[in-house]
Amino acid sequence: GESVGLHLPTLSVQEGDNSIINCAYSNSASDYFIWYKQESGKGPQFIIDIRSNMDKRQGQRVTVLLNKTVKHLSLQIAATQPGDSAVYFCAENLHNQGGKLIFGQGTELSVKP
Amino acid sequence: EAGVVQSPRYKIIEKKQPVAFWCNPISGHNTLYWYLQNLGQGPELLIRYENEEAVDDSQLPKDRFSAERLKGVDSTLKIQPAELGDSAVYLCASSLDMNTEAFFGQGTRLTVV
Numbered sequence: 155g156e157s158v159g160l161h162l163p164t165l166s167v168q169e170g171d172n173s174i175i176n177c178a179y180s181n182s183a184s185d186y187f188i189w190y191k192q193e194s195g196k197g198p199q200f201i202i203d204i205r206s207n208m209d210k211r212q213g214q215r216v217t218v219l220l221n222k223t224v225k226h227l228s229l230q231i232a233a234t235q236p237g238d239s240a241v242y243f244c245a246e247n248l249h250n251q252g253g254k255l256i257f258g259q260g261t262e263l264s265v266k267p
Numbered sequence: 268e269a270g271v272v273q274s275p276r277y278k279i280i281e282k283k284q285p286v287a288f289w290c291n292p293i294s295g296h297n298t299l300y301w302y303l304q305n306l307g308q309g310p311e312l313l314i315r316y317e318n319e320e321a322v323d324d325s326q327l328p329k330d331r332f333s334a335e336r337l338k339g340v341d342s343t344l345k346i347q348p349a350e351l352g353d354s355a356v357y358l359c360a361s362s363l364d365m366n367t368e369a370f371f372g373q374g375t376r377l378t379v380v
Contacts, residue, residue, distance in 0.1 A: 188368055196373055198360075198371045200368045203368050249366075253364075255315075259308070
């Protein structure tokens, strides 16, 4: 959904555990979704994407799940490492608005060694 | 291959002064975005270009903000005059087209005093 509020949701996990970051999107016409990782002082970095004709896509240590029925997206990170600590954003591509890319609020992931 | 390059990285100006940001997208990328990111929030779209044409500038405060993308490559974003509330990180991103992942630059952190 749209970015709102000043306080990021936070997720704290132990190193080696799996992490699941959730995102609710707003527009049922969105057909393309992207997860970004943003470290302090840097721009968002592309992690993985998924199109609406899929419900799951896997990358290296990451999996994205898409549930169009409830407009929900999740990012799963396997064997979370300290280097995974960052803010994670989901973004939806509004195809019915000419491909406008809208970001969600973001979740801050903290990995404890 | 170089990623999206932005300059300057940091800028401090007094209110009512003008400021300009520059972006060099990834070679061959037709779509260019300018986003604004406030602390603790996701990026918010200001303007999107397809080649040299601004196809979505609905979120750009046109009374003080302007942008251009001459020849469909580099882009500049200008604020004149700057206000205290303009303090934020200004991100530039590019993608092959509007249906593929966008890659971000490091951003320009603007502080208006």
